Amino acid sequence: MIPEIGHFALVLALALALVQSVLPIWGAARNDLIWMKSATWSSLGQVFFTAIAFAALMTSFVQSDFTVANVVENSHSLKPLLYKVSGTWGSHEGSLLLWVLILTVFGAMVAMAANNVAMRTKARTLSVQAWISVGFLTFMLFTSNPFDRIYPAPLDGQDLNPLLQDIGLAMHPPLLYLGYVGFSIVFSFAVAALIEGRVDAAWARWVRPWTLAAWVFLTAGIALGSWWAYYELGWGGWWFWDPVENVSFMPWLMGTALLHSAIVTEKRGAFKSWTILLAILTFSLSLLGTFIVRSGLLTSVHAFAVDPERGLYILGLLGVSIGGSFALYAWRAPSMESGGLFKPVSREGGLLVNNLILAAATGTVLFGTLYPLFYEALSGGKKLSVGPPFFNTSFIPMMLPLVFVMGLGPFLSWKRATAGDVFARVKIAGLLAIGFGLVAWYAFRGGPVLGYLSLGLAAWLLLATLREWSFRIRLFDVPLGEAVRRARGLPRAAHGMTLAHAGLAVAIFGFVGSSVWKSEEILFVKPGTEIQFAGFDVTFAGAEKVRGPNYIADRGTLMVSQAGAHIATLYPERRFYPVAQSTTTESSIRSNLAGDLYASLAEPASENAGAQGAWTLRILYEPLVNFIWIGSAMLVLGGLVSLSDRRLRVGAPKRKTPMPSAVPAE
Incomplete structure (x- = not known):
């Protein structure tokens, strides 16, 4: 019964989204106050019914209801409760439901909190937001229903991918989706402004807090995912330019440009069409990432390999949303006022250089991500790999001048310097x-x-x-x-900017130190093997069998000393999940500010000729790597401090426009 309630709630949410997609925007055109205000109640109704559906799916996972196909494919009765809960969004269907829930939450927040936004702009924005909801709700109900039943019901489930059974990755998707979907509101504001044909300082003030909130969530999501990859996957890296990593990084780059461009539009009335374009591009890249991850084009631990019909459906949504918004932009952008003039050496000039570099960097990542897919399609299935060498060679040199401009920009005066x-x-x-x-x-x-x-x-x-x-x-x-x-x-925004810029500098120390001066060894070890590595003396004491809640592990013991003094004991594990018939590597790390001593245990080396009774040990030293997480935390904290600025929370005063009547004039 619970799955049927969830399914029916999604149908009701779709009905409200259809009403909201038409009535408020029509009311804005007809100057009808009641029709425009209907957007508030339909937004609240959408989030209410979508929350019911999400709660129904989570209940099915917690209760291990194996009559639901989604639960069968992504859960197991022996799985810890935390991962039963996170299994709700650990599948294609569940993550899509979480996406729609966050989408409706942002719409409801605009409906309830944006009281300073002009009524017509608010109505148009919420209608555009409802168009997005309609697209994803129909996609979910017609191709990816999370409540599909299975008969006869199996006795138990197939378990969630063991790599995803981790607290870091349990929190990673919600934060990432809050960032992705948060930019939908900025996109809706941009399309509403194009329909209205007006972009000014008040509009930029309305957009800034939503842009900043989405950017903060996306930053936190990317940092958490990078941290998870570092300690969970066992290879000792925090970024590999995986295509699925790239599709989250591109909206972040473009969102950073959008955040700075909106400041210029608010302060100086310049960059109006540029800000609108960045808003469209940022959310378009979020949708593109959704298509790539869910279309079956990629195989990754992050990706949902699904049937091509779903990919074609998302491709259609992508074409309508991106194509329609760009067509509207092409029509309206030439008529926008250019705004304040400025000299090349000015704060506006510095921010323009900043945005151009970020846009070029995004284009580079986009090319490197999509080129192998196009090559495979056009060459009849031949595969081409574009990996770290390409991105490091092309992307990093662009970032160096950006860092210089970031340090210089705040010293420049507006208009001229x-x-x-x-x-x-x-x-x-x-x-x-x-x-x-x-x-x-x-x-x-x-x-x-x-x-x-x-x-x-x-x-x-x-x-x-x-x-x-x-x-x-x-x-x-x-x-x-x-x-x-x-x-x-x-102003708190000034403190937030200082904290965020300093955080990026701190993170760069970690990026450089752990990449340039990293040490690594892979070797066979037996009990008693001693290793001198990066100034440490490491002794392998052996391995033992241990049992977890839903896995069996080989746990190694490494005694670490330095200058004759014992400083740490590391316990890397190699886990086997019987239900999923899958093996994972759990690293063990000794951390301090100077760097990490990182160890992971691979398959028994007895399977390799000449190494009977030994284990394969991977040991690394990562200088300054913890500065990455410290800097990322400073970036997030800086964004939150800026978001708490009263000027952003209160926003801009309403435009002085005549109050629309409840009934349009004849």
Whole structure:
């Protein structure tokens, strides 16, 4: 009965979405207040019925209802409760339901919280949001119903992919979807503005908090997924330029550009058409990622390999949404006012360079991701791999000037700036960054020049960011108490920007250190084997069998000492899941700020000739890798601090437009 309730709730949500897709936008055209206000109640109804459907699916998983095909394929009675719950969104159908739930939640939030938005704009925005809901609800009901029954019901399920049975990945999809779907609201605002034919500072102020919220969630989701890949997959890496990683990274790059462009539109009335275009592109890339992951084009631990009919359906949705929005943009964009003028050396100029680099970087990642798919389709099935060498060679050089511009940008004045004034403010940070790069070169004496240049630029960004913040509060120019008072008086958005930019600099230290100076060995070990590695003395004490709730594991023991003193004991595992007939590698890590000593245990080496009774041990040293997670946390925290700024929470005042009447004038 519960699955039928969930299915019926989805049908009711679709009915409300259909009403919302037509009535409010028609009311805005007819100047009818009642029809426009209907968007609020239909949005709340959608989220109510979608939440019922999601709760019904989760209940089916928790109760191990094996009459539901989705539960059979992605759960098992012996699976821990946490992973029964996360199994709700661990499948294609369940993740799609979570996507739609978040989509309706964002619509309801706009309906209830955006009281400062002009009524016509709000009605049009919620109608566009409902168009997206209709597309995904019909896709789910017609091709991917999460409540399909199976008869006769099996005695037990097939279990969730063991790699996904992890707390990090249990939280990764919801955060990622909050980012993906959060940009749908920005897309809806952009399409509504194109329909209305008006983009101004008030519109940019409405859009900024939603853009920032989506960006924060997407940042957290990508960072959590990278952390999961690092400690769970056993290969010791945090990013491999996997196509499914790329499809989450591209909206993040474009969303970062959108966030900065909206600031210019709000502050100076410039970049109007550019901001609209970025809003469309950002959500379009989110939809493209949905198509790639769910179309069966890719095989990945992240991807849902499904039948081609589903991929064709999503491709149709992609064509309608992207094609329609671009057609509307082509029609309306030329008539938009250009906004304030500015000199090339100005804050607007710096933000324009920032956005152009981000757009070019996104295009590079898009090309590297899609080219192998097109090549395979056009060459009759021949496969081509585009991996880290291409992306590292093409993407990283573009990021270096971006980091330089990020450090320089906050020192530039709006409209125009003089090179002399800017140089006077940044010269200390620049000299210190150069000194840091030289010290790093002297200390390491190994590795590519690009590594030292990257460290120097990361130091430049960090020092320039702190220098700009100190200028704002006049640190060292006024008594400390006055500087503290000025710091308290700064807008939270200013503190958030400082924290986010500093966080990126910190993360770059981790990116560079763990990539350029990483050490790795793969070797056969037996009980008593001693290894000298990266300044550590490691002794393999042996392996033993242990039993988990739904797996059996071989657990190794590694005694780690340094300078004769014991500092850690590592317990890497190799787990076997009987139900799924699958094996996973669980790494063990000794962490500190200097770096990680990372160990993973692979298959028994007795299967290899000449290594009877031994195990295959992978051991790595990852310098500065924890700066990646610290910097990512600072990025997220900086976004949250900015989001808490009262100016963003209150938003812009409503435009002064005549109040529409309840009944249109004859």
